[in-house]
Amino acid sequence: MEKYGEVIVDIPSQAVDRPFHYLIPPGLQSSLQPGHRVIVPFGAQKVVGYVMKIVDDCPVDQVKPILRVLDEEPLLTREMVDLALWLADHTYSRLADTLRCLLPPGIHIKSEKYVELAQVNAAELIDELKERAPKQWAILSYLEAAGGEALWDDIRKGVQCQGAAINALAEKGYVAVKHRWTSPAVRTKRVPFCRLNVTQEAAIEWIEANSRRAPKQAELVRCLLEMGQHLAASALAAKAGTTLSTVRALEEKGLIKRYWQEVYRDPYGKGAAVSGPLTPNPAQKEALAAIIRALDQKAKAVFLLRGVTGSGKTEVYLQAMARALERGKQAIVLVPEISLTPQTVRRFKSRFGQRVAVLHSALSAGERFDEWRRIRSGDADIVVGARSAVFAPFTRLGLIVIDEEHEQSYKQEEMPRYHARDVAMWRADRHGAVVILGSATPSVESAYLAEAGVYRQLLLPDRIETRPLPPVEIVDMRAELKRGNRTILSHKLRHAIRERLGKKEQMIILLNRRGYATCVLCRECGHVLQCTNCRVTLTYHEPDQSVRCHYCGWQMALPRLCPECRSDLLRRFGVGTQRVEEALLREFPGARVLRMDLDTTRRKGAHGAILSTFERGDADILLGTQMIAKGLDFPNVTLVGVITADTALNIPDFRAGERTFQLLTQVAGRAGRGDKGGEVIIQTYTPEHYSIQAAGAHDYPAFYREELAFRREMDYPPYTFLARVLVSGPVEREVIDTAQEAAEVLRTQIGALEAETDDVKAFGPSPAPLSLVRSRYRWHIVLKGKEAAVRKCLDGFVSHPQPYPCSVSVDAAPCALL
Numbered sequence: 001m002e003k004y005g006e007v008i009v010d011i012p013s014q015a016v017d018r019p020f021h022y023l024i025p026p027g028l029q030s031s032l033q034p035g036h037r038v039i040v041p042f043g044a045q046k047v048v049g050y051v052m053k054i055v056d057d058c059p060v061d062q063v064k065p066i067l068r069v070l071d072e073e074p075l076l077t078r079e080m081v082d083l084a085l086w087l088a089d090h091t092y093s094r095l096a097d098t099l100r101c102l103l104p105p106g107i108h109i110k111s112e113k114y115v116e117l118a119q120v121n122a123a124e125l126i127d128e129l130k131e132r133a134p135k136q137w138a139i140l141s142y143l144e145a146a147g148g149e150a151l152w153d154d155i156r157k158g159v160q161c162q163g164a165a166i167n168a169l170a171e172k173g174y175v176a177v178k179h180r181w182t183s184p185a186v187r188t189k190r191v192p193f194c195r196l197n198v199t200q201e202a203a204i205e206w207i208e209a210n211s212r213r214a215p216k217q218a219e220l221v222r223c224l225l226e227m228g229q230h231l232a233a234s235a236l237a238a239k240a241g242t243t244l245s246t247v248r249a250l251e252e253k254g255l256i257k258r259y260w261q262e263v264y265r266d267p268y269g270k271g272a273a274v275s276g277p278l279t280p281n282p283a284q285k286e287a288l289a290a291i292i293r294a295l296d297q298k299a300k301a302v303f304l305l306r307g308v309t310g311s312g313k314t315e316v317y318l319q320a321m322a323r324a325l326e327r328g329k330q331a332i333v334l335v336p337e338i339s340l341t342p343q344t345v346r347r348f349k350s351r352f353g354q355r356v357a358v359l360h361s362a363l364s365a366g367e368r369f370d371e372w373r374r375i376r377s378g379d380a381d382i383v384v385g386a387r388s389a390v391f392a393p394f395t396r397l398g399l400i401v402i403d404e405e406h407e408q409s410y411k412q413e414e415m416p417r418y419h420a421r422d423v424a425m426w427r428a429d430r431h432g433a434v435v436i437l438g439s440a441t442p443s444v445e446s447a448y449l450a451e452a453g454v455y456r457q458l459l460l461p462d463r464i465e466t467r468p469l470p471p472v473e474i475v476d477m478r479a480e481l482k483r484g485n486r487t488i489l490s491h492k493l494r495h496a497i498r499e500r501l502g503k504k505e506q507m508i509i510l511l512n513r514r515g516y517a518t519c520v521l522c523r524e525c526g527h528v529l530q531c532t533n534c535r536v537t538l539t540y541h542e543p544d545q546s547v548r549c550h551y552c553g554w555q556m557a558l559p560r561l562c563p564e565c566r567s568d569l570l571r572r573f574g575v576g577t578q579r580v581e582e583a584l585l586r587e588f589p590g591a592r593v594l595r596m597d598l599d600t601t602r603r604k605g606a607h608g609a610i611l612s613t614f615e616r617g618d619a620d621i622l623l624g625t626q627m628i629a630k631g632l633d634f635p636n637v638t639l640v641g642v643i644t645a646d647t648a649l650n651i652p653d654f655r656a657g658e659r660t661f662q663l664l665t666q667v668a669g670r671a672g673r674g675d676k677g678g679e680v681i682i683q684t685y686t687p688e689h690y691s692i693q694a695a696g697a698h699d700y701p702a703f704y705r706e707e708l709a710f711r712r713e714m715d716y717p718p719y720t721f722l723a724r725v726l727v728s729g730p731v732e733r734e735v736i737d738t739a740q741e742a743a744e745v746l747r748t749q750i751g752a753l754e755a756e757t758d759d760v761k762a763f764g765p766s767p768a769p770l771s772l773v774r775s776r777y778r779w780h781i782v783l784k785g786k787e788a789a790v791r792k793c794l795d796g797f798v799s800h801p802q803p804y805p806c807s808v809s810v811d812a813a814p815c816a817l818l
């Protein structure tokens with residue numbers, strides 16, 4: 001019977017984003033599986049494609065055959081194939097884009113079949129084959145000459161043998177047939193290994209005969225015997241207390257054999273200190289007990305673990321992971337990219353050693369490829385990584401941890417627009433795995449689901465060793481102004497900084513705006529300098545006296561005259577980190593200030609360098625944007641100051657309150673982590689806002705209640721499912737026309753819903769709050785309603801032909817509506 005493969009071709013175009021049918025040639029019928037990469041004819045070209053399904057029927061008559069299979073093993077596991085299909089559907093994305101997301105980026109991967117000489121073959125045994133099975137002997141000799149391993153196809157060509165001869169050797173244990181993933185773009189790393197070249201008995205005899213005359217050599221052979229007879233040459237020499245010259249001497253005598261073997265690059269090096277589990281405190285114990293019960297039930301379970309910073313969440317993750325591993329399962333830990341510091345990674349490595357693979361964007365292509373191979377082959381059981389690590393192709397997944405689950409970086413803002421949390425839920429369903437969402441400030445959506453009983457709530461109410469959370473003082477800057485203080489620092493904060501400087505304690509000062517002044521305004525005509533590519537105000541940067549756009553990077557020298565009215569009354573308003581730095585240096589001459597924002601951390605390694613300077617105590621004040629708010633642990637920090645809490649609050653988005661609360665809570669958590677205690681001073685122009693009040697009182701439940709009331713009143717998530725269709729393009733008229741057409745199609749879809757029309761409402765089209773970015777105009781249509789109904793409209797919308805001149809993208813459950 002004929003069989004067909006449904007193949008997605010790897011061409012990024014909407015028009016070909018559906019499966020095409022190809023005939024599976026008889027020779028491939030037994031081996032081809034979903035997930036295999038193949039070469040197929042496509043028009044006049046030959047292209048790479050992915051087999052998604054194998055079917056018995058073909059809806060078209062003229063069907064071409066699959067030309068070639070690229071890999072021995074399917075590149076994608078069955079689960080990954082299904083995940084790609086689901087994800088493309090769920091996020092309204094192209095399948096080719098979605099597939100690319102599941103593979104290590106920027107690398108052309110290939111699976112190859114190779115043959116490795118077993119490590120126990122002694123020369124005598126090999127010689128014995130020479131007469132009896134000359135082909136097999138020739139294969140072993142070929143492998144010997146090749147240094148211990150060779151590609152399957154090379155051997156067959158080199159020795160002129162059938163595959164059966166190699167398989168026969170494998171059955172007898174002389175060789176092992178293996179698969180591995182390689183890439184022409186990445187060099188594999190090889191180091192010399194050693195093995196015995198004589199039988200064990202012969203080796204023991206030799207040691208006895210030579211231990212006096214050549215003690216170093218004898219010791220080395222003894223180590224090799226003892227330690228599995230198969231070791232990296234350098235490790236062996238070190239173990240025996242000798243050098244590589246001893247290895248070479250023994251090789252010349254024919255006692256051992258040296259060969260080259262591939263090793264994985266380890267970006268974090270060995271030598272991480274080993275650490276065992278800590279004795280859990282009662283709250284940790286209770287949380288762990290619930291998680292372990294769920295692991296044993298082998299059914300999906302989701303926990304929301306809420307605990308302030310320093311309450312021991314990570315320790316709970318570590319112990320839960322250990323339990324999952326004991327049960328033969330694998331674990332994924334997601335952390336925000338920015339907190340993937342060596343410090344975090346070391347914590348996991350010191351507990352689980354080489355079983356940990358690490359994935360993040362700063363790895364070299366080779367390192368990333370090696371980590372991916374370790375995961376795919378099952379050599380690693382734990383992955384620690386940023387968002388895309390959620391796709392780690394484990395086959396025995398038992399636990400997924402998402403730390404700081406509220407972080408916006410878990411949502412990808414390009415196709416496929418997925419949220420790592422949703423992917424985690426899907427995979428947990430598939431594997432019957434446990435998900436732990438951890439945060440000090442859970443997203444409102446997750447807290448809502450926990451309250452509704454969909455997630456199970458776990459609480460770590462106190463910091464370890466019950467160090468108190470630092471007291472927070474909220475300073476009303478309007479009152480400060482009335483008292484005649486027009487400077488950046490309130491009396492309170494100024495006084496507190498001076499006191500800390502006197503006591504040689506350290507401080508963290510947050511202002512979530514970089515640059516010097518946040519806008520330049522003409523006092524004559526009121527004109528505000530704006531980016532010509534984006535409809536946003538330009539930020540003044542002091543070092544080169546330029547004005548810059550923080551959205552597109554455009555910049556120019558600060559003009560002397562107003563471009564509108566030619567007056568010379570251009571004035572700079574608003575405060576950025578550069579201006580705070582200047583003020584601190586003026587006010588406290590001699591204070592050592594480190595500024596950390598996008599401008600000072602562009603260079604690779606700059607981020608780490610600033611932090612270690614601060615950690616060493618070589619600076620008094622760490623001043624920066626939100627990038628200083630997360631994950632840092634400096635025991636000598638006793639004061640945290642926030643220059644203006646309102647920056648995040650004034651962003652025109654429904655999550656502004658949530659973001660503000662999270663940012664303030666996080667930065668406040670940086671104070672008082674040591675024995676000296678600490679305090680937090682928050683300056684604001686809206687002290688009465690609940691986000692600021694609740695952050696000041698370390699009161700998550702209070703924030704949650706107020707925020708929920710606001711969301712209900714304004715009909716935002718979790719009370720509604722939100723989606724938006726964003727239209728963008730370089731010609732404003734076209735963007736508006738397209739947005740109007742799209743809105744009409746959407747409204748038709750809503751009208752066609754069988755359910756009450758009440759289920760979905762469409763708003764717009766209207767200009768997005770960021771109505772022009774990088775010379776592209778942006779309009780959007782917002783949908784609100786029940787998730788199933790909204791998705792039905794969107795399904796209808798994307799399957800409708802879209803001959804639009806502008807780009808039209810769908811974002812279901814966007815993180816922000818900017």
Ligand code: ADP
Nearest residue numbers: 278279280281308309310311312313314315464
């Ligand atoms: P979180 O992840 O909530 O910020 P951590 O797990 O990092 O908290 O714990 C904070 C600190 O307390 C760490 O230094 C950790 O080693 C320590 N710690 C955690 N649990 C315990 C425990 N049960 N006993 C002693 N120290 C602990």
Ligand code: ZN
Nearest residue numbers: 522525562565
């Ligand atoms: Zn003017």
Ligand code: ZN
Nearest residue numbers: 531534549552
């Ligand atoms: Zn711009």
